[in-house]
Amino acid sequence: MDLLNALVALSNFVLVPAIAYGAQLALGALGVTLIYGILRFSNFAHGDTMAFGTMATILVTWWFQSMGIGFGPLPTALLALPFGILACVLLLIGTDRAVYRFYRAQKAKPVILVIVSIGVMFIMNGLVRFIIGPGDQRFADGERFIVTARDFQAMTGLDEGLALKTTQGITVVTAVIVVAALFWFLNRTRTGKSMRAYSDNEDLALLSGIDPERVVLITWLIVGALATVAGVLYGLDKSFKPFTYFQLLLPVFASAIVGGLGNPLGAIAGGFIIAFSEVTITYAWKKVLGYSLPESLEPSGLVQLLSTDYKFAVSFVILLIVLLFRPTGLFRGKSV
Amino acid sequence: MIGNLRTFLLFAAVACLLVLTGEMQSWSTALLIFNMGLISAIMSLGVNLQWGFAGLFNIGVMGFVALGGLATVLVSMPPTTDAWAAGGAQVLLGLLTGAAVIVAAALALRHLPKSRLRGATVLAILVGGFFLYRWVFDPGVDAVEAVNPAGTGYLGGLGLPVLFAWPMGGVLAAGAAWIIGKAALGLRSDYLAIATLGIAEIILAVMKNEDWLSRGVKNVNGIPRPVPNEIDLQNDAGFVATAQGIGLDPVTASSLYIKLSYSILFAVVLVVLLVLAQLALKSPWGRMMRAIRDNEVAAEAMGKDVTARHLQVFILGSAVCGVAGAMMTTLDGQLIPTSYQPLRFTFLIWVMVIVGGSGNNLGAVLGGFVIWFLWVQVEPIGLWLMQMITAPLSEDSALRAHLIESAAHMRLLTMGLILLLVLRFSPRGLIPEK
Amino acid sequence: MSEPFLIGDAMTGGYGRGPDILHACTVAVERGEIAVIVGPNGAGKSTAMKAIFGMLDLHEGQVRLDGDDITGLSPQARVKKGMGFVPQNHNIFTSLTVEENLEMGAFIREDDISGTMAQVYDLFPILREKRRQAAGELSGGQRQQVAVGRALMTRPKVLMLDEPTAGVSPIVMDELFDRIIEVARTGLPVLMVEQNARQALEIADKGYVLVQGRNAHTGTGKELLADAEVRRSFLGG
Numbered sequence A: 001m002d003l004l005n006a007l008v009a010l011s012n013f014v015l016v017p018a019i020a021y022g023a024q025l026a027l028g029a030l031g032v033t034l035i036y037g038i039l040r041f042s043n044f045a046h047g048d049t050m051a052f053g054t055m056a057t058i059l060v061t062w063w064f065q066s067m068g069i070g071f072g073p074l075p076t077a078l079l080a081l082p083f084g085i086l087a088c089v090l091l092l093i094g095t096d097r098a099v100y101r102f103y104r105a106q107k108a109k110p111v112i113l114v115i116v117s118i119g120v121m122f123i124m125n126g127l128v129r130f131i132i133g134p135g136d137q138r139f140a141d142g143e144r145f146i147v148t149a150r151d152f153q154a155m156t157g158l159d160e161g162l163a164l165k166t167t168q169g170i171t172v173v174t175a176v177i178v179v180a181a182l183f184w185f186l187n188r189t190r191t192g193k194s195m196r197a198y199s200d201n202e203d204l205a206l207l208s209g210i211d212p213e214r215v216v217l218i219t220w221l222i223v224g225a226l227a228t229v230a231g232v233l234y235g236l237d238k239s240f241k242p243f244t245y246f247q248l249l250l251p252v253f254a255s256a257i258v259g260g261l262g263n264p265l266g267a268i269a270g271g272f273i274i275a276f277s278e279v280t281i282t283y284a285w286k287k288v289l290g291y292s293l294p295e296s297l298e299p300s301g302l303v304q305l306l307s308t309d310y311k312f313a314v315s316f317v318i319l320l321i322v323l324l325f326r327p328t329g330l331f332r333g334k335s336v
Numbered sequence B: 001m002i003g004n005l006r007t008f009l010l011f012a013a014v015a016c017l018l019v020l021t022g023e024m025q026s027w028s029t030a031l032l033i034f035n036m037g038l039i040s041a042i043m044s045l046g047v048n049l050q051w052g053f054a055g056l057f058n059i060g061v062m063g064f065v066a067l068g069g070l071a072t073v074l075v076s077m078p079p080t081t082d083a084w085a086a087g088g089a090q091v092l093l094g095l096l097t098g099a100a101v102i103v104a105a106a107l108a109l110r111h112l113p114k115s116r117l118r119g120a121t122v123l124a125i126l127v128g129g130f131f132l133y134r135w136v137f138d139p140g141v142d143a144v145e146a147v148n149p150a151g152t153g154y155l156g157g158l159g160l161p162v163l164f165a166w167p168m169g170g171v172l173a174a175g176a177a178w179i180i181g182k183a184a185l186g187l188r189s190d191y192l193a194i195a196t197l198g199i200a201e202i203i204l205a206v207m208k209n210e211d212w213l214s215r216g217v218k219n220v221n222g223i224p225r226p227v228p229n230e231i232d233l234q235n236d237a238g239f240v241a242t243a244q245g246i247g248l249d250p251v252t253a254s255s256l257y258i259k260l261s262y263s264i265l266f267a268v269v270l271v272v273l274l275v276l277a278q279l280a281l282k283s284p285w286g287r288m289m290r291a292i293r294d295n296e297v298a299a300e301a302m303g304k305d306v307t308a309r310h311l312q313v314f315i316l317g318s319a320v321c322g323v324a325g326a327m328m329t330t331l332d333g334q335l336i337p338t339s340y341q342p343l344r345f346t347f348l349i350w351v352m353v354i355v356g357g358s359g360n361n362l363g364a365v366l367g368g369f370v371i372w373f374l375w376v377q378v379e380p381i382g383l384w385l386m387q388m389i390t391a392p393l394s395e396d397s398a399l400r401a402h403l404i405e406s407a408a409h410m411r412l413l414t415m416g417l418i419l420l421l422v423l424r425f426s427p428r429g430l431i432p433e434k
Numbered sequence C: 001m002s003e004p005f006l007i008g009d010a011m012t013g014g015y016g017r018g019p020d021i022l023h024a025c026t027v028a029v030e031r032g033e034i035a036v037i038v039g040p041n042g043a044g045k046s047t048a049m050k051a052i053f054g055m056l057d058l059h060e061g062q063v064r065l066d067g068d069d070i071t072g073l074s075p076q077a078r079v080k081k082g083m084g085f086v087p088q089n090h091n092i093f094t095s096l097t098v099e100e101n102l103e104m105g106a107f108i109r110e111d112d113i114s115g116t117m118a119q120v121y122d123l124f125p126i127l128r129e130k131r132r133q134a135a136g137e138l139s140g141g142q143r144q145q146v147a148v149g150r151a152l153m154t155r156p157k158v159l160m161l162d163e164p165t166a167g168v169s170p171i172v173m174d175e176l177f178d179r180i181i182e183v184a185r186t187g188l189p190v191l192m193v194e195q196n197a198r199q200a201l202e203i204a205d206k207g208y209v210l211v212q213g214r215n216a217h218t219g220t221g222k223e224l225l226a227d228a229e230v231r232r233s234f235l236g237g
């Protein structure tokens, strides 16, 4: 038995990746949940919104790289991020003006808006593939690791190494900053409070003189920023591929629903719940168990509950369980 | 009356488009489009049953279509006797174990008194059962997959005529729909949507990973056909003579003959399903369905069992998609799990229903043909457009190369645009519900 | 006859394209007075309030505030003109804290709102105590205080209350009536709908009895309380 090595292996293969993935999902789910809270529909174009913002960031990154601009040990994409956000926000606001506003004025049923968002999803998906192509893009540069497994082994003298990728570090730091800023905005500023008020009770917000169009505009602004940050962090950590981003829709929605649609705190909790479940259930536990169990009990197989291809099944099953036993999510969401 | 004329004219226009394709491109292309149009129309009918009749928001169409494809393999491929001998029984036993575990958990959930102990028991049954299931199942799978992995490596099918696969596809899809419906109908519409989206991904994950069942990403090729082979026709003296009699070379003639045979088979299925759907729509059952759709609360207050009705229509619609999926795999002659993409097999079908006119069966069929036609033809048109636009750019311009290369993605843009335009300016579709 | 401060004059109209609910209905409140609308359930009391606040279209009739015709203004514009409204239902932001509710009430104000907030807290001391709590967690009476407080935050020139005592215990109700009188004493005209007709008419300067969208009886509170028919039909004898 060697619990210390077990803990390091667990951190290396489960905890650290799940925290990074959870942060990415949480940022994605925050966007979904804000749209649901303010505009009152489930936006199926959110995965492709993330893809668009990331694509714009990648293009600017390439441009910076071609001009020899870098960010030292950090990825150049972080410098390009504001430009990606800008492009994404412009696209979203344009879409709102051209598409969603009409249905808002009509007071269309939420399900109609969902179908409309499917049309938007097609267009954004096509746009992204048209501009950057359907292939895989890796755009992370700079230092790859904060701590490599070998350094860690050398430092601690343990058999197991704990690698910490730069992208994982950046993901967590960025996510913390973004979430803190968002909650500060929503809870401390007048505009943020008016958004919460509008989400809570639209009619009363109107009676209080809150301008719905302004609330909607600011929502898209925030959503564009959140989606781009989430997408870029995910892309840095793994890679960018339009179809993968479309598929992120499922875990992102699962996070938002599990936490309670419309509830920002819930979106964050949901993101981590989904990420940890996915990673733990699809991880091969042989190594960790090997360290932590007495020799006689050491497992012979991989001890992988499900192959990684079934990771969608995990988010899905958690989603169903939560919906069946607590239909408004863990943190009381709202229903339109 | 005006409505009928409009319907007639719209269908005539589609026919004209196909004839035009035949004349300008080739009859082979036109028939290909027509055949997939027939299949698309059937899928669209299935989704229309769910959405148009009952307002159920199913975006897991791809999963049911893929199940139909799986049914084709399970019914028509020859059984792999060696694999059955090596581990077939064990695999079946494993599946039975899995089913028994779930039943046991469900029974415990239902019959034990509600308490913390019940939760713990159910959890224990599920977790313990999972390991038991894997313990029985895994060796069987390994044994099956070890048998000639390059050629088979799976259990094969029943070796029955492939036409049996079509109803079987429906049955398989209906079974899946029953399970999903039991769990997820009654949820709010956007929750149901996410649930169905998830189920479709899971079905695909199973088909890509469970090699013993479907060969996974190794694909299943050479699925038997319900029509003759082109080569056999070309070697048939009588056929060659007839072909030359009408002025066609045997190769073209055989290809057209085969495609036409498929067309007839598919058209028969479409007509049967369409007639059934129309009868259902006009029946008291259909009227009740629409009453529920228009005002669920009132219908429930009048004593209608809304969830049970929804379950029925959800199963029926999914079954129709399953049949269409089986037909499509039959036409392709192969099962390629990686070729199932939600944009193509779920959302495109939705565009068909909305554009055609949700709630109207003829509309759904029309939408199937129109959208499929556009889906195929937008690519060459886009390419042509790009070549026109980029003509002033120099031959080796990178931008030009990129634009021409990207023309293929115009499809998605176009479909999104069509969907949005129809929703905005003609929300009830080309042939509105009466 | 002098013009009342706020008057919905001979209003006729209904919701959307539905049937008319109000038929030449008139309600008004004078400066510094309390006017009360009573009547059976479904009589159109809430509808009359919404009509005055511009939340439904009138086919006929006018709404005038301080002599100006405001019939065409949106509800938000009426808020800016100095009208405060507490609707019957959903009249607080349940997920916001009490203080945030008050802040949102003052959303259109650009100046310092701390003075007004202090006044509201003085009027409803319990709210000061609970100012960091989510309004949805409060008791029924406290929620109504939040609702009234929210409407007062704009420093309105006229306050409209739709059943401010709905669903609260009799003791709390008396307390709420006292507060409303206190508000009216500061010179703020109050137009309110009340289920508890007798008590409401007792504090009313002017009373309106609505039946099926029409004015059935109109008079001072005392006149209506003394009117035999009103007593028989609406006050239980």
Ligand SMILES: Nc1ncnc2c1ncn2[C@@H]1O[C@H](COP(=O)(O)OP(=O)(O)O)[C@@H](O)[C@H]1O
Binding pocket: C015, C018, C021, C039, C040, C041, C042, C043, C044, C045, C046, C047, C048
């Ligand atoms: N939002 C609405 N849309 C359509 N009709 C309504 C609406 N609200 C109320 N009504 C109808 O208007 C009538 C008067 O209702 P209301 O003004 O709420 O009565 P009161 O407040 O006097 O109890 C009722 O017949 C009610 O059904």
Ligand SMILES: [Mg+2]
Binding pocket: C045, C046, C047, C088
């Ligand atoms: Mg009322």
